[in-house]
Amino acid sequence: MKPASGPPIPINLVERVRSAQSIVVLTGAGVSAESGVPTFRDAQTGLWTNYRPEDLATPEAFQRNPRLVWEWYAMRREKVLTVAPNPGHRALVAMERVVREFLLVTQNVDGLHQRAGSRQVCELHGNIGRTKCFQENRVIEQWVDDGQVPPRCPQCGGWLRPDVVWFNEALPKAELIRATSASRRCQVFFSVGTSAMVYPAAGLSQEAFEARAVVVEINPQPTPLTERAHHFLQGPSGVILPELVRAVWGEQAVP
Ligand code: BJW
Numbered sequence: 001m002k003p004a005s006g007p008p009i010p011i012n013l014v015e016r017v018r019s020a021q022s023i024v025v026l027t028g029a030g031v032s033a034e035s036g037v038p039t040f041r042d043a044q045t046g047l048w049t050n051y052r053p054e055d056l057a058t059p060e061a062f063q064r065n066p067r068l069v070w071e072w073y074a075m076r077r078e079k080v081l082t083v084a085p086n087p088g089h090r091a092l093v094a095m096e097r098v099v100r101e102f103l104l105v106t107q108n109v110d111g112l113h114q115r116a117g118s119r120q121v122c123e124l125h126g127n128i129g130r131t132k133c134f135q136e137n138r139v140i141e142q143w144v145d146d147g148q149v150p151p152r153c154p155q156c157g158g159w160l161r162p163d164v165v166w167f168n169e170a171l172p173k174a175e176l177i178r179a180t181s182a183s184r185r186c187q188v189f190f191s192v193g194t195s196a197m198v199y200p201a202a203g204l205s206q207e208a209f210e211a212r213a214v215v216v217e218i219n220p221q222p223t224p225l226t227e228r229a230h231h232f233l234q235g236p237s238g239v240i241l242p243e244l245v246r247a248v249w250g251e252q253a254v255p
Contacts, residue, residue, distance in 0.1 A: 006235035009247045013231050016214050017188055017248045022101040024179075024186040025092060026204055027237075030193025030219060032112050034086040034238035037079060041195065058167045062134065066159050070150035073162045077128050085116035088192070090255040091241035093117040098249055103182040107194060107201050109164045122175050122182075124201050130163035139163060171200060183207035188214045193237045196223040205229075 017023070029039035040053055051072070055061055062069045093116050096102045104121045106113055109128040113121050132139045135158030143151045143160060150159045165171050179201075183189060189208030196202045196217075205225055208215050217229040218240050226232050233240050246254045 006240040006243055007233055009233065009244055010231060013214070013216065014247050017244070020099065020187040022182075022186045023095065023099045023188045023190070024103050024105060024182045024204070024208065024213075025095070025190040025192060026179075026183075026194065026201065027092075027104065027106045027108060027113070027192050028194025028196075028201075029108060031088050031106075031237050032083075032086075032108055032110055033193065034088060034236055035083040035112060037083055037110055037112070039193075054167065057164075059134075059169060062159075062161060062166070066134075066161075067149045070161070073128060073164075077162075080110045080112075080128060083110075083112070085112045086238045087255075088237035088239075088241045089113055089116035089118070091245045094245050094249070094253050094255050095241075096120055098253060101182075101186075103179070103186075105179040105182070105201070105204065107198065109162075122179050124165070124171050124175055124179060126162070126164035126172070128162055128164055131160050132163040134159040134161045176200065179204055180207055183213075184211050186211060186213050188216065190216045190218065191223075191225055191229070192218040192241070194219070194223070196225040 033039050056069055056072050089112055092104055092113065096104065096118055102120055104113055104118050106121060106123055107125050109125055111127055111129055130139055133153040133156060135153065136156055140153055140160060143154050145151060150161065152158065153160055183204040184207045186208055189205060191205055205215055215229045216231045216233065217223065217225050218233045218237050220235055242254050
């Protein structure tokens with residue numbers, strides 16, 4: 001069966017990507033949508049329809065109702081364990097293999113890029129598979145399950161929480177520096193499957209514009225970035241990314 005196809009990829013973009021020595025790809029929840037992980041703003045089904053994700057992903061929400069927030073993440077963590085990387089994730093693994101300097105900056109917390117095989121991954125918003133102490137911010141590998149929700153930190157007795165970055169919290173410093181400096185020196189910058197609304201991640205494209213990089217957006221829907229991007233490839237990343245890899249590096253590069 002012929003794979004689904006997206007819009008044609010402009011030849012000047014194909015040539016620019018092929019000759020690029022340095023590429024940064026910023027990904028968001030849309031990249032995992034075709035794996036069956038709901039996007040951040042579409043995540044509310046069943047029991048959770050009455051909650052806005054923006055009202056659960058804050059330290060204030062956790063302090064107000066730690067059980068509710070813990071259970072929301074427990075549900076999402078279980079979902080992630082049942083899904084697999086999709087052709088979009090795999091196309092980015094292929095891109096990393098052929099580009100000299102490559103960085104995949106992700107806002108996703110699901111770990112699917114690493115499971116697909118990507119190595120140069122910079123996780124800006126943490127990882128839902130890790131747990132840390134709310135009080136002392138230390139990553140905790142093991143704890144006693146005595147039925148308390150959320151469980152307690154074995155070292156200080158404080159609440160445990162997912163090791164993700166909530167609104168109003170600082171991003172991990174080393175990751176943000178790495179993402180910013182790569183964006184400042186890349187030749188092509190892709191923004192894929194993100195609403196381009198959440199900062200500082202959404203500001204990385206600005207660094208790339210200032211570095212005179214070609215900025216390419218891949219998304220089924222326009223975003224605040226669309227009007228400024230040099231190219232907007234409209235459609236699902238699971239279709240467009242493999243097509244792009246095929247157009248630039250040939251059929252044998254597509255995983
Ligand atoms: C597809 C597809 C397919 C669908 N293929 N695509 C006013 C102005 C500017 C900034 C601010 C402001 N007020 C407050 C702020 C700061 C705030 C912010 O940016 N707010 C905005 C909402 C306005 N930022 C912060 O608070 C950050 N911290 C900070 O600034 O700290 C300052 C500080 C410094 C020092 C000390 C203390 C503080 C932290 C931001 C953390 C964001 N965290 C979250 C939750 C992570 C854990 C979890 O998952 O629960 O990260 S929020 C959420 O948004 C999540 C995502 O990573 C992030 C981005 O969302 P994403 O990935 O774009 O998903 P969606 O759902 O929005 O979009 C999906 C897209 O996919 C859509 O476009 C679809 O069309 C597309 N799509 N199918 C391709 N098949």
